[in-house]
Amino acid sequence: MTKIILTGVDGNLGAQAAKYLMKLTEHKNLVFCGYSKEALQKYADLGIETKQTDFNHKEGLAEAFENGSVLALISMPFVGEKRQRAHRNVVDAAKEAGVQKIVYTSLVNAGDPTNPSKEKIDHAYTENYIINSGLDYIFLRNSQYAEAMITSYYSFAQNGGVMTSNQGDGLMAYISRKDCAKAVAYALLAYDLHYRVVNCNGPELMTLGQFIEIGNQASGNHVVYQKVSDEETYQAFDAMGVPRTTDGKFQEHSAAPYSSEGMVTFGQAIREGKMDLKTNEFKKLTGSDPLTVKYMFEHSADFQIGDRHSLDN
Structure with missing residues (x-):
C-alpha cells in the first residue's frame, strides 16, 4: 500500500x-525522513521505514519519497533563498515520486501581503509553489509557539525580571508546538480533506502583557513587561548573541534559537494586528481543544523551545 511520509523527524516539531x-x-504505513542517522535509528528499531534525506540537495529525494501518497513538509528553520530552495526540492521530488498531497507547516496569515513578518515571505512562497505544482495540499497555518515565549519568559525572570518586546499590545492566540505536531499527524490522515488551509490557533487571544501575567500567577515570579521599539529589540538580541539572520552563528542551548530579524519582524506583525486570528479549526481537525497558556505554564518543564535543529548548506 502507499505510505504516509513524515519529514523532519530529527527536529522538535x-x-x-x-x-x-x-x-x-500502524507502523507499516509510515516512512520517516530526516538528515540524522542517529535520530532515524530509533524509529528503524521500531520497524518503521526510514530514509536519510537532505533537502538542500534534490538528489535522492524522489527515491526516498517513492510509494508515498501524502507527505508532510515540516518547514525548515532558516530564512530566505536557502529555505525556499530546500522547499522547492521537496515539492519537486514529491511530485516526481507520485506523491498526491503535501501537508505543509505554514504561518498564521501567511497569505496577507501586508504582513511584515520576514518569516511569512518563505511560507507564502512555499504555499504558492505547492499550489502551482498541481498537488493536493493542506496548509497548517500555525500561530506562534507558546514554548518560544515561555522559554523567553523564564530567561527574563532569571535576568532582571523585565521582559522587553516590540509587540506592543498586539494580540496572539499562542499555541503549543505539541498541538501543531498533533495537527500534522491528523492532517496526514485526513484523506477527505483537500486543497485546504487550516488555521491552528490557541484557545484565546492575548497580549504579551497578559501572557506574562499568566506566567507570574503560575510560577510566582514577578516579571514585568516593557514595550520597546524595533531597534531596541534588535539591540537586546545583539547583546544576547543572537544572529540577525539565519546565516549567522547560533549559540547552543539559547533561549532564542532564531534570527533576530525573524523575531523582530514577527513582533512588528503582532503589534500591527496581522496575527490576531483565533479559530476553532484545530479542534475540527484533531477532535481536541488546544492547550491553554495557563496549562503550559503550570507544566513549564514540558513546554520549552529546545535546541535548534537544522542542516542548511
Whole structure:
C-alpha cells in the first residue's frame, strides 16, 4: 500500500508529530525522513521505514519519497533563498515520486501581503509553489509557539525580571508546538480533506502583557513587561548573541534559537494586528481543544523551545 511520509523527524516539531502518528496508525504505513542517522535509528528499531534525506540537495529525494501518497513538509528553520530552495526540492521530488498531497507547516496569515513578518515571505512562497505544482495540499497555518515565549519568559525572570518586546499590545492566540505536531499527524490522515488551509490557533487571544501575567500567577515570579521599539529589540538580541539572520552563528542551548530579524519582524506583525486570528479549526481537525497558556505554564518543564535543529548548506 502507499505510505504516509513524515519529514523532519530529527527536529522538535517532527519528532513530536512522529509520536502522534505512531499511535494513530500502524507502523507499516509510515516512512520517516530526516538528515540524522542517529535520530532515524530509533524509529528503524521500531520497524518503521526510514530514509536519510537532505533537502538542500534534490538528489535522492524522489527515491526516498517513492510509494508515498501524502507527505508532510515540516518547514525548515532558516530564512530566505536557502529555505525556499530546500522547499522547492521537496515539492519537486514529491511530485516526481507520485506523491498526491503535501501537508505543509505554514504561518498564521501567511497569505496577507501586508504582513511584515520576514518569516511569512518563505511560507507564502512555499504555499504558492505547492499550489502551482498541481498537488493536493493542506496548509497548517500555525500561530506562534507558546514554548518560544515561555522559554523567553523564564530567561527574563532569571535576568532582571523585565521582559522587553516590540509587540506592543498586539494580540496572539499562542499555541503549543505539541498541538501543531498533533495537527500534522491528523492532517496526514485526513484523506477527505483537500486543497485546504487550516488555521491552528490557541484557545484565546492575548497580549504579551497578559501572557506574562499568566506566567507570574503560575510560577510566582514577578516579571514585568516593557514595550520597546524595533531597534531596541534588535539591540537586546545583539547583546544576547543572537544572529540577525539565519546565516549567522547560533549559540547552543539559547533561549532564542532564531534570527533576530525573524523575531523582530514577527513582533512588528503582532503589534500591527496581522496575527490576531483565533479559530476553532484545530479542534475540527484533531477532535481536541488546544492547550491553554495557563496549562503550559503550570507544566513549564514540558513546554520549552529546545535546541535548534537544522542542516542548511
